Amino acid sequence: MPGGPGKLGNPKKVRSFWKELPILVIIALALALLIKTFLVQAFSIPSDSMQNTLQRGDRVLVDKLTPWFGSEPQRGEVVVFHDPGGWLGETQTSDSGPVAEGIQKALSFIGLMPSAEEKDLIKRVIAVGGDTVSCKRGGKVVVNGKPLDEPYIFPGNTPCDEKPFGPIKVPEGRIWVMGDHRQDSLDSRYHQNLNNGTVSVDDVVGRAFVVAWPIDRWSTLSVPGTFDQPGLGAAAAMAPSAVGLAGAVPIVLWRRRRLIAKVRAEAEARPDRLTADG
Template sequence: MGTRGRPRHASEENALPEPAAPEQAAPGQAVSGQAVSADASRAGRGRAERRRTAQRAKRRRQRSLVREVPLVIGVALAITLLLQTFLVQVFSIPSGSMQNTIAIGDRVAVDKLSPWLGWTPQRGDVVVFNDPSDWLRNDPVPSSGPVLGAVKSTFTFLGLLPSDRDLIKRVIGLPGDTVACCGADGKITVNGHEIDEPYLYAGNAPSRIPFKVTVPAGELWVMGDHRDISADSRYHMSEPGGGFVPEKDVVGRAVAIVWPISRWQTLPGGQQSVRQVSSAGPLHPVPAELPIVMGVVAAAPGVGRLRRGRRG
């Protein structure tokens, strides 16, 4: 029928509305929805980039740590080797031949610097020395297996562990001295003079073995403080070496008991222990390096065991 017979204005009123034209963005201005999407995309890329950067930094730190650990270990070993080779080493005492001066289980700090500076032992010094003439041949050596034995041998060679062939005694006679037992009062004599030995274990005689020796050049005569159980120079007089200890075999002088804390004390040496002796030669002074040595005792981690039983 069309629109005939209808008023023109009615047709216009009933006409469907035209769809709205899309909003036109001004030049250089993005539509708001598109702007939000772009911002979110940029934010996501920023977070991902930050994660990648953090992961790269973490990997760099891990690689740096892997490289630094061997370096730190190497430096620590080098410092330990330096300290124990030239300065001080701590030894564990397993037996009683030096009682009561040094008890079983004591840790003793040994000054290894002084011999490098030209120091030589004097009467009364407590010294650690290498087994001079197989004194320990009858002592059983604990089995440690091939692998552990190889590691121990390597560490001993490097100076990080002490040798199983070390002993500890007190110096009684120096090169040229005549040492004898016993005088009129039953005391040890050096060059004809009786010596005062307040460090002897209670109830022990100065020696139950009579002897008279003249110490050769470059040698020492040593005895334990617990005379009744100490297999010292007296017990090896008939063996090669005559019971003497070469000065070159001295590792160092025991300067202090550092453990347990209840027994912490310095160990006097020289004329502080053996008095009233006429010397066959000039006496050596007490080493001046003692305070320095004591300052590095805590930095020396290596602890060894001295062989000091009936045969030591």
């Protein structure tokens, strides 16, 4: 068959590694950008406000996926959030040169390094929408009447002696946050002039779930057991029940009206049927 042997004898040429390398780099960058935008992003700890849980210079990975599915911050989680307004003050200027700044911006764009320009903070969620939170000098932080046992507080610190507060009712869709280093954290306690110090859940970037760098500090950021104590979520748990009850009442009334209307219709029709049968 003409041409047959020639086709079999000329296998397709394999591209060289150097020709495929640009394509692989583009794919890798696209995947990194996708992950940074929707899944996970790296953040650098800029201060001592979360010691000893987090140290200055630690790199944490932040879960950005679950908020896309409607998940909101929970008590005890460590979260990254945008500056609600004036918490960070003036932005500090970088001391690095233009080349280093360019590399920083390029890597932060694809999520491989934290951004030097983003005005974000990292704190622990103490109370969520519907909760009542307070703390008296010499006492513990109290949420919905339950005192918190906070082993994560920086050694030597008190829960709130330097800045007592409350009671404060946290509005729905907002959270009350505090740093673990209580005497070195300008958190919700110090910004009560705006929304009582609470932060909108819309400003939350995501939950920090692991310390990824340096290697010798690798650890997960789990929710402390004190936030699982019975009754702590009672106030917040009432809201869904109330919504469910409010939704159920109209349905019950509607069904009851239909049943009454049906019984009346049958009662009105019954004499006619008896006359016809007679």
